[in-house]
Amino acid sequence: MPAGLRAMLARDPDEPHRAASSLELLFDLVFVVAVSQASGALHHIWEEQHFVEGLASYAMVFFAIFNAWMNFTWFGSAYDTDDWLYRLTVFVQMAGALVIAAGAQRAMLENDFGAIVAGYVIMRVAMATQWTRAAISDPEFRGTCVRYAVGIVIVQVLWVSWFVLDGPVWWFPVLALIDLSVSPIAERHKMTAYHHHHIAERYSLFTLIVLGESILAVANSIIGGLTDAHARTGLIVVAACSLATVASMWWIYFDRPQHHQTMTFGRSFFWGYLHYFIFAAAAAFSAGVEVAVADHLGESHLPHLAAGLTLTIPLAVFLLATWLVLDSVRRDAVQAIGTIVLTVALVGTAYLPNAPLGAAVIMIAAAALVSWRHATADRLATL
Structure with missing residues (x-):
């Protein structure tokens, strides 16, 4: 084996005190840029009142x-070996993420997905090389690793073909489903x-990264309030309400441990993908x-209802998704009904x-509901 390399063997799934590495944290910071560009x-x-088209292009880029x-x-x-080859491959993946970030606005505003496809292919081909290396080193999981590597390469050929042939938009969800199927096929x-x-x-x-984007938006409203005396009061109210909303989103998501969600094959995919x-x-x-913020500064041309929906629909999706992904397995009828009612109210x-x-x-009420039902479930579990 070349100097400085380690055999890429599966790590101990019960390793004590396992935490995110500094390389993983750096990797996530690169994605901050991509998320920021997409939002x-x-x-x-x-603002241009292209609501359906906007959501569709956003969903594609965010995928x-x-x-x-x-x-x-x-x-x-x-398989994190933390040797020099693993690190270099991760840096290549970071480069692909930056290409995605650079192309996010062009894809969404001009329907040009060239940079998105290029960045995605860079990241995924680098990922395929990681799986290939694991297949060579780890005979116990070789079949799984080979399936990942081959599946990823095949799907990248399909993505490049879609772009080069200027395929219709409806090909995207089909290719996305094919892409998502690689993991369950390999893991089986x-x-x-x-x-x-x-x-x-x-x-x-x-x-925390995606919630940080909202914190940045809150900061922008505060900055706007300091520089625009006419809109100051309204912007401060927006900032205070948005901060309370972000705090509620954090509370709803982090109110319970989640490691048990990945204990079984089916549940781990449901939890991870959703x-x-x-x-x-x-x-x-x-x-x-x-x-x-733009509305209070007089820079928005959206009708009041449309402007409000751009705020409330994402929150409704977040509230419903967090219940479905994190809590629906407990079959708590009170929380289920309460979540649906609060989602509609949002x-x-x-x-x-x-x-x-x-x-x-509404979001504060939702956080209170989640906290109450978890406390009730914990109390019943101790009886």
């Missing part, structure tokens, strides 16, 4: 961000030895905050004169 472009598209991040995260949990051969606590931590850190809606909705909320707050205030009140 910023969504704000511009919404590239999410799926590339997710595959690296699960692989790293099982033999599940990789990922670390449950490590995976939960990695998803939690990415949640986080797409949690992440995408949280990042889209920041675009809604930007719309609210959308309805767009009709209020002050949508950010109404949304903040």
Whole structure:
């Protein structure tokens, strides 16, 4: 074996005190740029009143961000050797993420997905080389690793073909489903030895990243309030309400440990894949905050209802998705009914004169509901 390299064998899934590495944290910071570009472009598209087109293009760009991040995260949990070749390959993946970030606005505003496809292919081909290396080193999981490597390469050929042939938009969800099927097909051969606590931590850190986009939008509203005396009061209210909403989103997501969600084959995929809606909705909320800021500065041309919906629909998706992904397995009828009622109420707050205030009140109520039901479940478990 070349000097400085380690055999890429599966790590111990019960390794004590396993935490995210500094390289993984750096990797996530690169994705901050991509998420920021996508949410910023969504704000511009919404301001131009292209709501359906905006959501469709945002969903497509965010898929590239999410799926590339997710595959690296699960692989790293099982095979992070932290040697020089592993690090260099991860840096190549970071370069691909930056290409995606650079092309996000062009894809969403001009429907040019060239950079998105290029960046995605860079990241995924680098990922295939990691799986190939694991297949060579680890005979126990060789079948799984080979399936990953071959599947990833085949799907990249399909993505490049879609772009080169200028395929119709409806090809995208079909190719996305094919792409997403690589992992379950490979894992059915033999599940990789990922670390449950490590995976939960990695998803939690990415949640903080997308919530950070909303914090940035809140900061922008405060800055606007300091420089515009006429809109100061309104912007401060938007900032306060948005901060309360972000705090509620954090509370709802982090109120319970999540490592047990990845203990079984089916549940781990359900939990891992459906986080797409949690992440995408949280990042889209920041675009809604930007719309609210622009409205108070007199820079928005959106009707009041439309502006409110850009804020409340992402929150409704986040609330429903977090319940579905994190809590529906407990079959708590009170929380289920309460979540549905609050989700509908969230959308309805767009009709209020002050949508950010109404949304903040509903989200605080949702956080209280989650906390109450978890405390009740814990109390019953001790009886």
